[in-house]
Amino acid sequence: MSHQNTVFHQLLKPILRRDFERLAHQHHQGQKLRKATRWDQFVAILMSQLSCRQSLRDIESNLESQQEKLYHLGAKRIARSTLARINEEQPACLYQQLFGQLLKKCETSKTTHKFRFKNPLYSLDASHIDLSLSLCGWAKVHESKASIKLTVGLNHSNTIPEFVALGDGIENDMVQGRALKFPSGSIVAFDKGYIDYQWFSEMTNHNISFVTRLRPKTVYRVKSQSNVLSCKGILADEHIELSSDYAKKRGAPKLLRRVEFYDADKKRTFEFLSNNFHLSASTIAAIYKDRWKVELFLRQLSKI
Structure with a gap:
């Protein structure tokens, strides 16, 4: 054979x-x-x-x-x-x-992810899938293109898309993203396209941790600071309150965590936002870095 x-x-x-x-x-x-x-x-x-x-x-x-x-x-x-x-x-x-x-x-038969914590870990992201406009007129996004948006919640334990949703090619990522029901106790990593303060509160109330990037010019107030290990690239580890009128109107969690991390390889500084106060700051940074798995998955899917 x-x-x-x-x-x-x-x-x-x-x-x-x-x-x-x-x-x-x-x-x-x-x-x-x-x-x-x-x-x-x-x-x-x-x-x-x-x-x-x-x-x-x-x-x-x-x-x-x-x-x-x-x-x-x-x-x-x-x-x-x-x-x-x-x-x-x-x-x-x-x-x-x-x-x-x-x-x-x-x-x-699934294995475990590479981190020491036992919580299920997911990465959330979305990608456009181009379709034939002549065959799929229902998916038309403009005069010369048709597409749908694939939203994936990738399980890091087995690299399987455990949560999948299809939506309109022009709708906001949040429409399908917030519809995925991640289990209580899990940790979800996603980019700035999924920032929604009301959703943050819903996840917090359901015992779901998240790790994302802090948007530039976000208005917040530092409530307390923790000692950091600069040798691991951690520049700041703070408990913050989102103090803008918009954040209050959207019902943002009263307390969040801001981790500032310097990536020596990329020579860039990143600011992460999370509702998890138990993991180390370096683990928070590593979780977001591991989010590349869902991007790699979607990239490979687009080549099929």
Whole structure:
């Protein structure tokens, strides 16, 4: 068996065929499929996605040349017209349920993140996914472009997007971001695009810690200061109160934490804002730095 075929087998290994067929039976509409099955559709889409096929004709040609691999995977070649009809007529919720099952398997065998604390750690970010304007007129953002916005809450323990939401391509990041229900006791890192004082209070009330960047010109009052370890790049560790009228109107938490950190590698100073007062200042800075994982994930996703 070729190396490429082995790769496909490894990808399909966590998926039990009987579980897939049960889901396929639950999420089926209309008459019985005669020329192809949902498994044929799934294998065709998976192989085409991994080999970066660009059209139905391209998919059909690729499957024609991979018939031996299809045989070993328990699937058969599917014509482009049949694949197009199944994609259009059969509900996509089959794959939503399949993803949920795979996620549960990953959760039962997940590792831990690199930090000493036991709290679940997530990174939150969003990215645009460009679509064909001629095929997806509903996603039109301006005269020559169509797109949707993918919001991801990435679990640092297994690098899996545990929280995912799709939204309008022109809506604010906060619309989908604040709709994600992170578990109590977790820590969430995100950039300045998600700063919302009312949301900060909601997370604090639900025992969810956050780490983000402090916006320039933020008005605050220093309530107390802690001793810092300059050898670790920490320039300041303060308890602050957001004192602007806007912050008070939005119901910002009464007390937050400001950590100022100098990154020797980038030769830049960063100001972090958090509602966590238990972790060290250097850990707060390291949590935000580790947020690059979700950016890397979205970057790789955009290349598919």
